[in-house]
Structures are given as C-alpha cells and as structure tokens.
Amino acid sequence: MNDAITLRALALIEGTDDPDGLRKIAANARRQGNEVVARAAKLRLYSVLPSEEPGTLEYDVWQSIFALEGTLSEERDKTIRLSRTRQKISRDLEQQTVEDLVLGKQSEGFDLLVERDMGELTFEALALRHPDRFEAAILDAAKSRLSAAGLDEQGKK
Structure with missing residues (x-):
C-alpha cells in the first residue's frame, strides 16, 4: 500500500466504532502486508469493545x-x-x-x-x-x- 492509501485507511479506522468492520480492515490489511493499518485497526477494535x-x-x-x-x-x-x-x-x-x-x-x-x-x-x-x-x-x-x-x-x- 502506498502512503496515501495508508493515511486514508488510518482516518477510516479512527472514525469507526464497528467491531466487525475493524476486524475486516485488520484482516484485509494483514493480507495486503500493511502491518501499520492492521495494528491500528486492532488497537481501535480493543478500544471500542469495552462496555x-x-x-x-x-x-x-x-x-x-x-x-x-x-x-x-x-x-x-x-x-x-x-x-x-x-x-x-x-x-x-x-x-x-x-x-x-x-x-x-x-x-x-x-x-x-x-x-x-x-x-x-x-x-x-x-x-x-x-x-x-x-x-x-x-x-x-x-x-x-x-x-x-x-x-x-x-x-x-
């Protein structure tokens, strides 16, 4: 992934509160080899899960x-x-x-x-x-x- 795509993905992650969506973003990023986006999605997921x-x-x-x-x-x-x-x-x-x-x-x-x-x-x-x-x-x-x-x-x- 290039920097512009990564930046857009990170912005999307920041505004997402949907656990399933975050899991999908993380899985797709891992599959594409973008560990920065995968990690950001996982950390965001862990921040939206607690009730x-x-x-x-x-x-x-x-x-x-x-x-x-x-x-x-x-x-x-x-x-x-x-x-x-x-x-x-x-x-x-x-x-x-x-x-x-x-x-x-x-x-x-x-x-x-x-x-x-x-x-x-x-x-x-x-x-x-x-x-x-x-x-x-x-x-x-x-x-x-x-x-x-x-x-x-x-x-x-």
Whole structure:
C-alpha cells in the first residue's frame, strides 16, 4: 500500500466504532502486508469493545484484556480467553485485580503485552493512569516494574 492509501485507511479506522468492520480492515490489511493499518485497526477494535465508560479504570482493564486475548487468539489461530483474570474480576472487581497483579509476581500478561509493544495496556501502566484509585505502594510497584522493562510510566519505550 502506498502512503496515501495508508493515511486514508488510518482516518477510516479512527472514525469507526464497528467491531466487525475493524476486524475486516485488520484482516484485509494483514493480507495486503500493511502491518501499520492492521495494528491500528486492532488497537481501535480493543478500544471500542469495552462496555465500560471510556476514561475509567474499568474501561482500561477491559481494553487490556481484549487486546491480550485478541493478539494471542490471532497468533495461535484459536480463541484464547484470560479465564483466570476474568474470574478474578468477577470475584474481586477490576481495581483489586489490578492491585493484586501489580503487587504480585510479574505476570505472563505483562511480558506478552510488553513483547508486543503494547506496554501502555499493562495493568501497571493502567494503575499509573489512575493514581487516585491506588495506594502509593501499588503505584511504586507499577513504576518499578515498568522501569525494569525499559518503559516509561505510560508504558512506552
């Protein structure tokens, strides 16, 4: 694809809230070898899937879950669900789940998101985006883990 087509596709993606349409755009872009458009469509998809209010911790948690599940499902060519994380959220809600994962041993989900250049979707980065929801110990642990992975506080390299 040339730059003009890519720019038009990116503009289309930005204005699309239809999950099926975004999935089709991503699949077509991958088939045509345009990873920039495919990635943009997938990231947009993960941002429209959560039913929670955008800007909330709960929204960010579900965006992260959808991103990791979608990426792993695509890579492994089968449906992957983060069953244990979903069960924990059902029991303890999103905030407690984030706290426990940030304070616990570094999770496989953290590593997988960082490896796929989606560090901004780690629970550590989410906690730092919502500092009013977490105690200082959790925020410090999140900063430390991101830093050790070579990421800034937003989860970027």
